[in-house]
Amino acid sequence: MHEEATRRLEIAAALRDAIDHDELVVYFQPIVDVSSGRTLGAETLVRWQNPERGWLEPSEFIPVAEATSLVVPLGRWVLLDACRKVQEWKERGIAADSFYISINLSAHHLQDPDVVHDVTAALELSGLSAAALVLEVTESALIEDLTKAGSTLATLKCLGLRIAVDDFGTGYSSLSYLSNFPIDVIKLDKSFIDGVATTAEGETMARAVLALAHTLGLTAIAEGVEDAEQARTLEHLGCHIAQGFFFARPMPAGEMAALLEHQSRIFGKRVSHTRS
Numbered sequence: 001m002h003e004e005a006t007r008r009l010e011i012a013a014a015l016r017d018a019i020d021h022d023e024l025v026v027y028f029q030p031i032v033d034v035s036s037g038r039t040l041g042a043e044t045l046v047r048w049q050n051p052e053r054g055w056l057e058p059s060e061f062i063p064v065a066e067a068t069s070l071v072v073p074l075g076r077w078v079l080l081d082a083c084r085k086v087q088e089w090k091e092r093g094i095a096a097d098s099f100y101i102s103i104n105l106s107a108h109h110l111q112d113p114d115v116v117h118d119v120t121a122a123l124e125l126s127g128l129s130a131a132a133l134v135l136e137v138t139e140s141a142l143i144e145d146l147t148k149a150g151s152t153l154a155t156l157k158c159l160g161l162r163i164a165v166d167d168f169g170t171g172y173s174s175l176s177y178l179s180n181f182p183i184d185v186i187k188l189d190k191s192f193i194d195g196v197a198t199t200a201e202g203e204t205m206a207r208a209v210l211a212l213a214h215t216l217g218l219t220a221i222a223e224g225v226e227d228a229e230q231a232r233t234l235e236h237l238g239c240h241i242a243q244g245f246f247f248a249r250p251m252p253a254g255e256m257a258a259l260l261e262h263q264s265r266i267f268g269k270r271v272s273h274t275r276s
Helices: 002-020 058-067 071-092 107-111 115-126 139-143 146-157 174-180 190-194 200-215 228-237 253-267
Strands: 024-033 039-050 054-056 100-104 133-138 162-168 185-188 219-222
Touching (some): 002 071, 039 253, 054 058, 071 253, 107 133, 107 146
Parallel strands (some): 185 219
16 A cells, blocks of 8 residues: 555656646547548547656556646646647648547536636637537536536536537436536447447447437537447447547547548548538
8 A cells, every 4th residue: 555655646746747848648539420431520638658657548647637636737738738739730721620629627627716717728829719629528527516517617618619428328317417517519438339239229228319419409429439330330320420449549649630631632621510
């Protein structure tokens, strides 16, 4: 226990320096139109290139960040860096006007009194339009303080961005918060997707969730798509937007830019219209 506590303290101290000295790296996982394969947007993920430990996966440092006060400055850093990169791609003409970035907002950051300022500052400093930003929150982040979360999300929505619920369907109050919060997008948890093409129950569950999303006028995005059969079944069920290893793994900014540039030559400069 003493060794584990010491290790966590060392990681926390090193992470604080990493945020200050740009040792962190933002990765992007494409969010695609299932039928055409065109990249509509991307979800951000963070990696850490530590001088002593090498590349660290999020599972090695995110829990430490969440257990300390570091998750908020970490989220602030990711938000600004990702917005700057997407704006650069738009200015270079390789990302469509409708291309958007989806960024996870931790429960701690959602409850932080400066969260609206952080998001506003990231948009202003980067020059990115709020319409190109989606903030992802989990159900646990929403139910931690329902009143405060609702007020904060409403204020953020007024900026012109969109709100997504990540890992939809894994909690117990999904239906209630869809009507109580200003939600635009639901991301179907991988647990729904795993059985969608192999079991009748899996397909039925996915069909029901998609019907709910369509009825409420929400955009539905499937997470964790791993094979062609899942993609075909989802499209047949009316889920036109997805992400997962079948389409692309998370990649550094340079590879993401190359992908967008390649697709801009294939699809031209037409604006992509997101379907729900």
